[in-house]
Amino acid sequence: MLVKNVIVELRSRLRSCNVYITTNIDFKKNCNLKISIQANCIVLNYYNDCDKRRDSLSSIESLSDYSDDDSNVTCSIPINEFCYVIPNSMSCLKIDNNTVSFRILTEPKNGGGFYSEFLTTKSLENTVKINKLNVNLQSNEYVKVICSNCSNIVSNGLVKFDRILELPTTNIDMSEWFCHGHGHGSTTPNEVTPNKQDFLYRLTFFVVNHNILSDKTNKFNAKRVIYHCNRCLAWLGLKNKDTVKLYNSDVKLIQNNVEKRAFGHKNTTGDLIIDDFIYTIECMMNEFNLGMQYTLMYKIVLECSISVTNKQYLLIWIMDKELQVLRNKDEIILTDKIKLQSTFLTKVLYKIENALNDEVETWLSDPSVISTDISKSMFCRGVDHLKKMSLKVPEMFRYTNGYSISYLKV
The missing domain is CATH 2.60.40.790 (Immunoglobulin-like)
Structure with missing residues (x-):
């Protein structure tokens, strides 16, 4: 053919x-x-x-x-x-x-001429469908937290959470939402300190008090900012004073001898880490619209802490949030008449930076850019996913001004 x-x-x-x-x-x-x-x-x-x-x-x-x-x-x-x-x-x-x-x-298919066009309300079907997150945990349930790599128990035996609450975005100033302080003695802006039995989550991570984790794991990570498994040294999350941020892709929960993830996705690609990666970006795009309904550009920085002093950065520039793409239905074309199918995709520019340079600082200092930390596994697998999706773009159009062109998912 x-x-x-x-x-x-x-x-x-x-x-x-x-x-x-x-x-x-x-x-x-x-x-x-x-x-x-x-x-x-x-x-x-x-x-x-x-x-x-x-x-x-x-x-x-x-x-x-x-x-x-x-x-x-x-x-x-x-x-x-x-x-x-x-x-x-x-x-x-x-x-x-x-x-x-x-x-x-x-x-235009709906009528009109060069100087005028009849516009219709966009159908909900003709949009990028954002994946939905399910929290696989309820309050007062006894669970164990284990390392997803070696199944080492990192929690202090069986633990239960009295409250399961979603955290607000870190890209807003909390003082703009309240007329009086809600820091409860916290000296750091936007810092939320969970109680001992609190399970606070956002995107694909959750924050817990370090007291619910085992003494062995806490002692092993006493002088570390990156929280590791004390058995296999796997990357589990980030530590900040008395709190630990654990990531969905790096830990599991055990309830009644059944392993499960803290979060699940309704529409899955079959790869949990890729699902977490896509969900994080889609949620941050929605947050971009908070008070900025007419913003034309979406810029996102995904940060990954490798060590105390070393970070990697993934710069993502959303070119088209809901781009209609027509593709051939069959993977292998065997006829001389090709049938196309329509899908709505997110087209992005992306760039990997292995250190904090001038370009990264410029992005992070821009108030219109939103950022978040992601896990090491999400960073590595997410970059591989974008590279794979970029193969859908012809080679001579995959790169522009130092950035690679890709689709968030196809």
Whole structure:
């Protein structure tokens, strides 16, 4: 088959779409390919024999005066189900190795002209569905906390929590929410100190008083900021005075001899760490809208503490929060008429920094940027996930200005 993969990024408000086509043919300098932009579809014709080729690369787009009989391979990509294409509107054509990309203009499907358009309320189905988090713990239940790597018991035997409460975001000033102090003697702004039997959670971590953890584990981590398992040295969380922040991906709970996670996801990818990573970013994007409904840019910094003095940073710039993407339904295309399906994805720019440099400081000092700590496993697996998702983008479009382009999930 001529075509291997098709991705169309449809932006209805801009009345345009970017088309990325990956083929099974490595095009050389003299490309024997003709692309026909029609009102209802995109047609590709490939000529093995140069003598049969009717057009050169300089006239690659054609609306007429071609014959399917002349071409050795023909492929059609119907697009009228999702938008109306304006013929003869191709621009920004690029052909590199086996990748063809270009931009075409569209017309609104719900009526209107160039100067006016009838807008409709966006359907709830046509949005990025945020994963929902389930708390797998209830108050007054006796559980053990164990290391997810070696099953070492890190809690002080069986423990129970009187209160299970969600923490507010750390990216707000608590003084703006209350007319009087709620620090209860705390000298650090936004610091929430849990009581001995409190289970305070946020995103995919929970904060507990260090007294509920075993003496052996506490003594082992007495002079550490990073909280490790005292048996296998696995990364479990972060310590701050009398509190310990433990992460869902690094510890488990045992109740009635049954192991479970503190948090579960309703819509799962099958990988808990990736679910935690995606959920963290999606929640932070929602928090971005808090008092900033008209913000066009979303910038997020995910921090990972490796040691007392060493941190890694993942800079994420949300390009499109709800981008409509058309993709081929079948992973392997076996016909000359390709069927597309529509999904809404989050497109991001990301960059990894292994130290606190000027760029990271600029991001962190920007009041419009939100940040949070994530676990070591989430950082490593999350970066691998973004790299894997970036393979969906043609190679020549994966990088820009030092950042990599990817999708949050596909």
